[in-house]
Amino acid sequence: MHQKKINMSPYNDLEAQILSYFEQDNLSDNSFSKIALLVFGFQYKNNSAYQNYCSAIGSTPETVSHWNQIPPLPTDAFKSTDTAIASFPARQIKHTFLTSGTTSEVRGKHDFPSLSLYEASIRYRWKQLKLPKVACGIFLTPSPASAPNSSLSHMMGVLESSIASESIWLLKDNGALDDSALVRCASEKEPLFLLGTAISFLELFDRLTEPIKLPKASMVMETGGYKGSHRNLEKTELYQLFEDKLGLHENSIINEYSMTELSSQFYTQGIGDPHYGPPWTRTRVIDPRTGVDSAPGSPGYLVIYDLANLYSVMAIQTQDIAVAHNDGSFTLMGRDPSALPRGCSRSADS
Template identity: 45%
Template sequence: MSKHTDILDEYHALEARVFVSLHDFLEEEFDALALDIHAFQRRQNAPFARWCDTLPEPKTWREVPAVPQAMFKRFRLSCFPAKLTPVTFLTSGTTGETRGEHHFADTALYESSILAGWQRLRLPRLPAVFLAQPPDEVPDSSLTHMFGVLAGRATGRAVFDMRAGAGALRKLAARGPCAVFGTALAFLALFERMGTERVRLPRGSFAFETGGYKGSGRDIAKAELYAKFLTHLGLRADSVWNEYGMTELSSQAYTRGLGRPHTAPPWLRALVVNPETGMEVPPDSSGVLRLFDIANVGSVLAIQTADLAVRRADGFELLGRDPAAVPRGCSRRADEILRDVKRTILSSVPDLRTLATAPHTITAPTSATQIPVPVRPAMRTGLPALRPDTAARARALAKAAATFPSLGKVTARALLALVASELGHAAALDRFVPQGRRHTRAVAPHRILHVLSGNTPAAALQTILRGLLLGSENFCKLPSAGIPEVDTFVSRLPRALAERVHLSRELPQAWLDAADAAVLFGRDETIATLRAALPPGIPILAHGHKISFAIVFDDPKFRSVNGAARDGSIFDQQGCLSPHAIFVRENDALTAGAYARMLARAMARFEKHTPRGALTISEANGIRTLREETAFRAANGEPLELLASPDTAWTVIVDRTAQILPSPGNRVIFVKPLARDFSAMLAPHGAHLSTCGIAPVNAANRDFAAAHGFSRICAIGKMQQPPPDWHHDGQPVLAPLVRWVDCEA
C-alpha cells in the first residue's frame, strides 16, 4: 500500500496546485506546473512512459509529447492501478467498436474544472431541460456527467428528459427565460419531433449544444442546425453556445453563435500544428488541433486530436473531424458527387434534350485548356449515329492514346481484340455477324454517363476510350479539380469522336434522366445513391471501393523492391490498384523486416526522381497520425517497426500483427509476413479485393492469389498499368453495356 499511497500523495499535491490555477491563474506558473505533471505521468503511466523513453525530454510545455487520441482505445493511459480508479468514462462509439477509456481516482478536479470554465462564460442561472439521460443511468458518459455537474450548480431547476418535445419546452418557457442543453444530434431529434410546432423561448434564454453525429449516419452543417434553433425555438445564433470537449480531456472550450473561434480557459492550451512538421502554424493558418490540459493530472497532459482547426488570435476555429480515414481507391474524389445527387444540383451544361434545337458549342469547364466541341443539329436522341466502322474508331483511339504512358501500349489490334473477346466478333457493332445458326448484332447505348474519379487518370481515360470504341456519346462528370489528361486526350481525337465527349464538373439532372447506360466510380454509398437517381433498368458498370496487395513468395536478392516502390508511389498511391500492404513468405534467406528495409531504400530513390505531390492538411495528418500511433504501439511491445523519411514523403511499416490496416495513401506501405491465416486476414476485405502483384510470377503463385479472391494478378511493378482490355474489377467492360439483336431468318 505504501507505493499506492506515495502515488496518491504526489497526485494530490499536483491536484492542489491545479485547483489554485483554476481560480487564481498565474501565467508564469503554467510551464513549471505542466512539466511537473508530465514528469509525474512519465513515472506512473507505464504505456506513456515507454513511449517517452524514445523521445527527447521536453523543456517547455509546448514540447510535452502529445499522445494520439486513438491510443486511449488501445492502452490504459492512467497513473493509477485499476483498484484506485473507481470512475471510468468511455468514448462514444458504434456497436462493436472499441471505445476509449479515461480513468479517474476521483472526480473532484474534473468537476471543478467544468464549473470554473463555465463560470467564465458569465451565463445566468436559468431553469433548464437537459435532452439526455440522467447521469446515474449512464455513469460511463463524461458528457452526461458534465450535464449532471452543471444541473443545479450552474443552472436553476433542472430536468433530464431526452424525449422532451414542444409541450415540455412550452411549459418550461411559461416561467420565463430558460436554457436547453443537449448534443447536436439530440437537438436534431427534438426539432424532428416538433415537426411544424413552434415554441418561442423568452428573451434571455439560451441553448447549449455539444458533440456531433458519430455513429448516427446524420451530419448537417452547423449553420443549417442553427437555423433550426431560430425556426423551432426562436433562438438566434448568438443565443446558442457550443462546447468543444472530449472524454479524454478534463476541461472544455466554448464559443457562441457562428463564425467565432472557440476560446479555452487558461489552464487548457490549444496549439494548431502543421502535421508535416509538428510545429505551430502561423496565425490564421490551418492545421491539426493539439491540446494541453493541466486538469488531466491522472492520465496524460497532452493529446493530439484528429480535429482540423484554424489558429486565431483568441482561440481556434474548429473545421471539423479529419476526414482522412475515408476508403481509398478509385472511389476517392468521386464522392463529391454524392452531395450533388442528393441535392439534384443542375448545372449550366446543356440539356441533352435541347441539342436538337440549334447548333451549340459545348465548352468543357475543366482545369486544362478549354476545348470547344462543335455539335451539329441533332435528333432528340442526341448526335447522329457514327458510321459503323469499329476498326476506324480503334485506329483513331490508339493514335490518341499513344502518348499516355498510364494507358500502357494501346494498339488498334488490341482494341479490336477486346471487342471480339467480349462481343464475339470484331465487327459485331457494325453489322450482323454469324453466331451458330443465326446472325446477331450488338447495339451500343446512345448515351453513357461516366462519373469519374480524379485520383488516377488511367481509369478515366480507359472508360472514355471504351465508350468511344462502342460509338456512344459520352457524358463525363469530372471531379471538382478536373482531370487535365482527359482534356488533352479529347483534344487529340478526330472531330467526329471529340464531339461525342461532353465534360462537366457538375452533374446536370438531365444527364441522369437521359442516360442509356452508366459507368460509376465512387464509394458504395455514392454508387447506391447514383443508381437510385438513374433511370431504372439501364445497364450500369459500378466500380466501388477496392483494395490491392502484393505477395513476395521468394526473392532473396530483393529484385522486386524497385517495382514494389513504383507500385506504391506512382499516382501517390491514390488508385484502387495501389498496394496497401506487401506480404512476404519468410524463410532463412528472406524476412519481412529485411524486405521492408530494402523497400524503404527503393522508396527513397523513387522520391528523389519522382517527388510526391503536395498534401492537404488532412492527408499529411493521416500519415503523421499513423506514424505516431505506430511508434507508440511499438514502444509498448507490439510487433511493429517504423521506417520513414524525415518528412512525410514515404513510410514503410513492418507489421507482424494479425490485422490488415488500410494505408492512408501517399506512399505508405505495410510489409507483413505471409501467415498461415492469410485467408482469415483477407476476409474483412474480401468484397473489395482488386489486384495482387506477385513475385516471382509462376503458375503456383498465380493460383494462390486467384484462390484468395483477387480479380487481377500481375507482376510486382506492373500493378498500376492494367491493359485497356482488362476485366475491370473482374467484370467485362463492353458486353454489359450493349444490347443484342438476333436474326434467325
C-alpha cells in the first residue's frame, strides 16, 4: 500500500520567508510578530503535542495577536517518549539531535526533515560577528562524523570552513584529548581560533605542563556550563585560566549560548556584556511562578522565540535564569538548581 505523498509546499513557503530575514541586519518588532504568528499557526496545526499544550492553557491562533503572547514550550517536553515535538510527519525525519546525558537518562531529541534552515541560521549568525578568518581552527569537541547526534559537533562542522583554512579536531574518537597539534600550530605564529566546551578547555589546561603563548590575534569560542560535572568555575576564573595558560585576554574570548532544542545561537564577548541573538529571534524573561514577564532587572526563566525552529516549536522556555535588557539582550545568571543536568560541556566530562 502506497503512502500518501506529503505536500511540502506550506513548509517550503514558510522556510523561504524565514530565510529571507537571515539576510537583514534588523527585523522590526511588527515584522517579527507577523511572521512569528504565521509560524505559530503552522506549528499549532501540525504539531499535535504543542497544540494540546496550547489548548490546555487557552492559547490558540485565534486568541494570540503578538509574538510575546505565543506560549513557550518547556524544554523538558523534548524528552517525551510518547509524542515527538515535531511540526511535520514522522516519516519525513532526516536527522535527529539528542541532548547530552547518561545512557540511563531520557534524552531530549530534536527532529528535522531538512537541515537547510538550521545550517543557514548557524552561518548567517556567525557572519554577523564579523570575525576574521584565520589560518587554523582547532576544535576541542567530537567531530560531526564521530558524534552525528550532537548539535554542538554539527554546528562546529558547519562553521569550520568559515573559521579557518585548516581544521584540526583535538578530541579523538576514544574521548582522549591530543594537544600536540595545538603546540605545533602555536609555534607557526599565525592566528588560531580555538573552539570547545568549557570543560574541554579545563581538560586541556590540566594537560599542559607549561603555558602556550598563542599567536597574536588568536581567539577562543567557549560554550556550555558545568552542571552535572565535578567542575565549577566562575566565568572570571575560567577566563583567567585562558590568560594564564594561553596568553589570551578576555576580549579575545567569545561565549556561545544555545541548546539542542534551539536552532540559533546567542553570543557575547569578554566579561560583563550580555548575550545578543540574531534578528530572527526574540527573548523574554518570565517569572517562573506566574509565567508573566519579570519586573525590569529581576531574574526569571529565559524564554526564546527562534524562527529557525520552524520544524519543532519556535517558542522555547529554558531552565536557565537570566535578566532581560531593553535592547533584547540578556544576562545569564545560571541554571535553575532544581533542573536536571544539561549542557554540551557535560558530555565532554563524562
